[in-house]
Amino acid sequence: MFQLHPVQRAAPLPTRYVAPGSLSEAVDLLSSHGAAARLIAGGTDLMLELSRGARPGVELLIDISALPGLDRISYDNSTVSLAPLVTHADVIESAPMLTAGLPLAQACLEVGSPPLRNRATVVGNIVTASPANDTISALVALGAHVTMLSARGERTVSIAEFFTGFRQTVLEPDEIVTAVTFEALDGAHRSGVFVKLGLRRAQAISVVHAALVAELRDGAVADLEVALGSVAATIITVPEAAELARGRELTEAAADIVTAARRAATPIDDIRGSAEYRSHAVGVVVDRAVAALASGTAAERWPHEPPRLASAAGRDRAGSASTVLDGSGDVVTTTVNGEQRSAANASSKTLMDWLRDDLGLTGTKEGCAEGECGACTVHLDGVTVFSCLVPAGRADGATIITVEGVASPEGELHPFQQAMVETGGAQCGFCTPGFVMSAVALLDEIAEPTAEQITIGLSGNLCRCTGYCSIIEAVQAASVGTGAVRTASVGTAAVKEAADKEAAS
Structure with a gap:
């Protein structure tokens, strides 16, 4: 055997x-x-x-x-509170978060892919306590607090105090994290951004990431929080950057902020990148973050209605x-x-x-x-x-x-399954069931998804045979209003061109 x-x-x-x-x-x-x-x-x-x-x-x-009721995000005056079952998908879907907690929303969008984000919770991300976990740096920059409950009572600590070392926290074995709270950003006087460098666009652990939150008064920096990930045993902050930037415009202080960030980082060599590369990359991501805050374009690259791959009923x-x-x-x-x-x-x-x-x-x-x-x-x-x-x-x-269970009881294929046959999207077939499940959920959620939405929706599925273009074409062919499969009118070159244009915009 x-x-x-x-x-x-x-x-x-x-x-x-x-x-x-x-x-x-x-x-x-x-x-x-x-x-x-x-x-x-x-x-x-x-x-x-x-x-x-x-x-x-x-x-x-x-x-x-x-458990019901534990997946709520509440906005009470200037305080944002995340319950323990709030997933990364919940954060992405919450419209107020795109102002009140933009760095957190951007970090959540960088985590895995839609199926992973549908299960993975923000609290779980911080409890795992890896310095590569994207949402931690965002929450550190936002000055979040963590509330824990046990049979002995309740306690709250700052998120900086929550972490004690590499994958180590103050959470006791009998405690549950019941809330993560932070002061809401207003997008004007106090704003933030998250920037990540990964080895690919989805399903990638950070090589380096940074979250910045800046408070401005009359155009000058009143306070600045810089949090860096994947460059030390825990998420680290850069107090020196705040000292160098205070009282100056962000663009004027940018070079000094970058230098301070590079000085604070103590990266290691690993499979994702060398320490030397990471030291250089720290400066790149921090410089981009400062530029986005200074120009007011921090939210500019947020995708239009990113798909969740979940029915409305399934979200409750x-x-x-x-x-x-x-x-x-x-x-x-x-x-x-x-x-x-x-x-x-x-x-x-x-x-x-x-x-x-x-x-x-x-x-x-x-x-x-x-x-x-x-x-x-x-x-x-x-x-x-x-x-x-x-x-x-x-x-x-x-x-x-x-x-x-996707085809009808009579054996009639789902439109996407039929389109996969017509476009040659199904080859060895090993990855095909997963693509079918993601594509069907995408088409149920968005009747006519854009190329960008298709890319996001299928980002959790890998294929080693087709190169993806025929699969993307199958989604477009199966969408509402297309009639028969459009193998003649929508070629792979056209699909790729549309995706490239949307990515560039």
Whole structure:
């Protein structure tokens, strides 16, 4: 029998899984289990850490991802507050955030791709505490505070105090982060921007990133916060930049701000870039950030209506009764492709493995098991997600659509599936199910997406055969008002030209 090498084998997930019915129940579970339990909200970091064996001793997953009312962003006078289940997609979708917290919105848009942003939470990003995590620098520059709750009570610390070292925080094993708050920007006297350098346009960990927030009085700098990521063991600030800029116009102080930022950075060599390259790149991203703030163009590159790949109904958590799985014999019941299905063995599996191994739905593919390739994409309660990063227990009481459920019961292909056949978008077929799931969600959300919206919508799916142009053409051909598949009228060159024009604008 074929055996994987030990380094190829994913560590098993905890056998015990609980989806509590309330936040207070989750607090009680953490209080009673301590370090043996881990809270999961989005799980896009935690699921990887568990599969890589980086979280030894975890015996219980406490899944709060379906709790209602914990995904709200509130704007109270001059204060912005993010609840613990606010995802990166929620931030991007919130129109007031494009002024009140523009650096945070820009950072959220740089995280992964739509399916990842639909699950990944802002709180989860800061709890992971990697210096490469984009939203942390934005929140540091915004002067955010973090509120934590346990059975012992509630406490609040500044976000700068929250981090104690590389991937280390002051969060105790029995605590839950319940809110992240910061003072809203007004876009005039106090404004901010986030700039990132990655190795590709999506699904890329930062090589270097920077968030700047400037307060201006009569055109001169009254205060300046510069936060840098991927250049030290934690997100760092540059107090010297504020001292050098105070009382001067931003353009006048730009060179000194850049020099101070480079001086503060202490990068290392790693797979994404050398220390020398990062030191140079710090100056580039900070210079661009200063220029954007000085010219008032910080929000200029924000895309028009970036797609989320989620139905309106799927954006509101309906909540569900508590789910408890305490072994392989516990049964999970879900609605898949319109049919109620039940199966055991969910307690220690990902949703992807459970769908494939226990429900026999092998159209959902495993390409990377890290949320990088999109081959495992499914719709979970109307939201497009990577099933390799979702615990199988989350399926209990949920509604799921896999690629097997996209065509009509009579076997008629979805317009996008038909277009993929006509344009040659489907070749080896391994990535095709994921593209189908993302494209169908995109077309349900935006009937006639632009080239830019198609690019964003499909950014979580990798293909090693087609070069993407024929897949993009298939989306356009399947959109409303196109009639038959437009293989003659819309060639790949025209699609590429349209995408290039939109990117340039």
